[in-house]
Amino acid sequence: MNELIDHIKARFPIYDVIESQPGQIFVSLEASKLIPMITSLKTNHGFTVLVIFTAVDWIEDDKFQITYVLNNPKEKQDLGIRVFIHRDDATMESIHHLWKHAATFQRELKEMFGIDFPGSPGVDDPFLLEGWDNIPPMRRDFDTKKYSEETYFPRPGRETNDPATFMKQMLYPDD
Amino acid sequence: MSEKKQTEQDKFLAPENKKHTVIGPDGEEIQVDPLNDYFCTDLPKVEAPYKGVLEKFLNWARAESLWVLSYGTGCGSIELPPLFSPRFDAYRFGVAMRPTPRQSGVLIISGYLAVKTLKRVIRSYEQMQNPKYVIALGSCTINGGMYWDSYNTINRLDHYLPVDVYIAGCMPRPEAILAGFNKLKERIKSGNAEGANEYIEKLEWYKANQKKIIKDWNMPTYNW
Amino acid sequence: MFPEADEQGMPVMDLDSQKYIKIWQGPNHPGVTGNMSLELTISGDEIMHAKTHVGYLHRGFEKLFERRRYIQCFPTCIRMCVPEPDINEYNLARGTELLAGIDVPPMADWIRMLVLEMARLQVLLRMVPGQAGTIGLGLGAQWGLYYRELILDRFEELTGGRIYHMYILPGGVRGLLPDGFKDRLEDNLKKVESFMKDIDRLIYSNAVFKKRTKGIGIIPNDWIEPYGITGPVARAAGYQTDIRLDYPYLFYNQLEFDYNLEHESDVFARFRVRRKDVDTTVDLLRQIMAKMPDKGDFKAETPNVLHWKVPKGETIVRCESSRGEYTFYMVADGSMYPRRINLRGPSYTHAVAVLEKLLINANISDVSPIMVSLATCPPEIER
Numbered sequence A: 001m002n003e004l005i006d007h008i009k010a011r012f013p014i015y016d017v018i019e020s021q022p023g024q025i026f027v028s029l030e031a032s033k034l035i036p037m038i039t040s041l042k043t044n045h046g047f048t049v050l051v052i053f054t055a056v057d058w059i060e061d062d063k064f065q066i067t068y069v070l071n072n073p074k075e076k077q078d079l080g081i082r083v084f085i086h087r088d089d090a091t092m093e094s095i096h097h098l099w100k101h102a103a104t105f106q107r108e109l110k111e112m113f114g115i116d117f118p119g120s121p122g123v124d125d126p127f128l129l130e131g132w133d134n135i136p137p138m139r140r141d142f143d144t145k146k147y148s149e150e151t152y153f154p155r156p157g158r159e160t161n162d163p164a165t166f167m168k169q170m171l172y173p174d175d
Numbered sequence B: 001m002s003e004k005k006q007t008e009q010d011k012f013l014a015p016e017n018k019k020h021t022v023i024g025p026d027g028e029e030i031q032v033d034p035l036n037d038y039f040c041t042d043l044p045k046v047e048a049p050y051k052g053v054l055e056k057f058l059n060w061a062r063a064e065s066l067w068v069l070s071y072g073t074g075c076g077s078i079e080l081p082p083l084f085s086p087r088f089d090a091y092r093f094g095v096a097m098r099p100t101p102r103q104s105g106v107l108i109i110s111g112y113l114a115v116k117t118l119k120r121v122i123r124s125y126e127q128m129q130n131p132k133y134v135i136a137l138g139s140c141t142i143n144g145g146m147y148w149d150s151y152n153t154i155n156r157l158d159h160y161l162p163v164d165v166y167i168a169g170c171m172p173r174p175e176a177i178l179a180g181f182n183k184l185k186e187r188i189k190s191g192n193a194e195g196a197n198e199y200i201e202k203l204e205w206y207k208a209n210q211k212k213i214i215k216d217w218n219m220p221t222y223n224w
Numbered sequence C: 001m002f003p004e005a006d007e008q009g010m011p012v013m014d015l016d017s018q019k020y021i022k023i024w025q026g027p028n029h030p031g032v033t034g035n036m037s038l039e040l041t042i043s044g045d046e047i048m049h050a051k052t053h054v055g056y057l058h059r060g061f062e063k064l065f066e067r068r069r070y071i072q073c074f075p076t077c078i079r080m081c082v083p084e085p086d087i088n089e090y091n092l093a094r095g096t097e098l099l100a101g102i103d104v105p106p107m108a109d110w111i112r113m114l115v116l117e118m119a120r121l122q123v124l125l126r127m128v129p130g131q132a133g134t135i136g137l138g139l140g141a142q143w144g145l146y147y148r149e150l151i152l153d154r155f156e157e158l159t160g161g162r163i164y165h166m167y168i169l170p171g172g173v174r175g176l177l178p179d180g181f182k183d184r185l186e187d188n189l190k191k192v193e194s195f196m197k198d199i200d201r202l203i204y205s206n207a208v209f210k211k212r213t214k215g216i217g218i219i220p221n222d223w224i225e226p227y228g229i230t231g232p233v234a235r236a237a238g239y240q241t242d243i244r245l246d247y248p249y250l251f252y253n254q255l256e257f258d259y260n261l262e263h264e265s266d267v268f269a270r271f272r273v274r275r276k277d278v279d280t281t282v283d284l285l286r287q288i289m290a291k292m293p294d295k296g297d298f299k300a301e302t303p304n305v306l307h308w309k310v311p312k313g314e315t316i317v318r319c320e321s322s323r324g325e326y327t328f329y330m331v332a333d334g335s336m337y338p339r340r341i342n343l344r345g346p347s348y349t350h351a352v353a354v355l356e357k358l359l360i361n362a363n364i365s366d367v368s369p370i371m372v373s374l375a376t377c378p379p380e381i382e383r
């Protein structure tokens, strides 16, 4: 695995290399270098399976992290690649030509995070939601509790407690 | 329907439901407006119960043959097949599964309802013949349960459909569901299970609630 | 007769030409899969185009996890996959342990393995006889449900719940096995084995069943990696994959078993792989019961779960579900709430990309056997 990382380092500007488990490495990369790197990994290094393709919202830094986890079934290695893009004009290159099911992931990311993948087949079709007219729900500034309370008639009398304070009152009422 | 509303509805219409021209077998052109041509736009009427012994007899008959629409909507649907297997054997209570809404009298909402499913459930309910009853399984249908703060599941079923019996639990055991069926029977025999009429009496309120969350309402109001 | 293609290679089908009809299958489902619908364009009884629609069970789990503490995620996360909830518990617990650096006592790992295998057996007992229901042979499913109840009884004894167990927690499990549990489980296994002999005669040597399922829904070998196909579906094509053997977790490296392979890659081959999986699972359960220690520590020390801050990091955890590889991707940001928990189940590709492709030119009556052979489970697509 380390050889591979050295090899990639020589050709692509990767940083933040972290080994989370044996045989599982996460690296960060500039968004513009992603397609060349993934293509090279797929064709030359045996990373032929796309396991995970998802996004994380780092709203504090005003960024989306898109994670691609590739798997090498022969050597039993996983390589996670993170790229960061801006939240405002969230656009990323599509990888539907490399994996057939990537288009599904991209459709979901478009709907849930509002990240656009120009050129991906059917990326604008609704996937899970029907008639959604709010900001994409997985963005962190979308408040699901508020939305639910406004839309879905909460039953009066249903109590919600903060678990930490509630348990403290139950267990140590005198403190 | 007013002009403005019509265009709003058009936005969500599937292409085959828009007004269009069809060429017939002999080359003649036919204008079709699927929403008005294919569906009945009349609103339903209340069917007043009969009086006296006749109604009692009918209620007894209704209560003893509850045919359930086999449509599972949530986690609870995994406890329904065991209910019809040898161990719990719901058939001995006259409960049977039917594959189509036209033949069934009981709709079981077996858990959380996503907005997309709610639309289908309402349609199934409206297609069922009178008299019809609704059983709601699990805390999700009562107050939102696990998903009380989720943006895509409803919190209270009784705002969208008239519910006859709630069965609490997350998820309710098959025994609890059987008890629920018995409760429903009692309710029918005592003549209280008038959910279908209630739905029609308060149709406007129900429809307003439904349209509030189904934002792409693109079908006739009732029984499309 | 075949539709012409437009410049993007998509077939053009003019519904008004009266050659094609569009029908919907679902969202009600044929037997043991979940609620999803297929929009089929057919010509005669041949399918020209298929499109999967999901979202009928979308609950927004991944959003809800943003508002839940780690321990609060547990009762929620198991509801992600209804037929087989335990893999969710295990993956979430394992991911939290990896991120927080907690070592689990060996006894707990053995019990976890027992629970996971019991869950697999329970699913298979519903799947294997149930798959014949898709072509109209519903008897096996009725029998199978009875034997599944036996396993659910054992779960109830062990954990208190029939379907949802919440037995695996970060740091270990909730308790030890009750007295005499192994004997009773062994009893059930014997019954299951004899039931499987019936199933072999009822289903697997049934001429109609064979005729209906052989030679349809063939997945070529070169689809497997580009489509990300895993689990029994890949093994039916002769592709060696089983997370338990490839990336041994828990103590699977101490048990003896092998890949269950078939080579025809049609619907029947997939059903055969599932049938062999039952035998493997029964065998594994016996091995686990023989090898596991009787007593021991079953829970590691964890911080107060209500104030538990998990250090920053990210990881992926995977395990083998009855349907294939089941993977969690977890990101922690050092607070009490997880930053992101993403699930990728096998159906994500099986039910959308693969199914849409596989149905083209299939007969309309073969849709449900193909769907069930891929073991589609919409809740894990939409969460």
Ligand code: SF4
Binding pocket: B074, B075, B076, B110, B111, B112, B137, B138, B139, B140, B141, B145, B146, B169, B170, B171, B172, C079
């Ligand atoms: S009440 Fe519980 S078991 Fe039933 S649908 Fe809701 S979460 Fe699932």
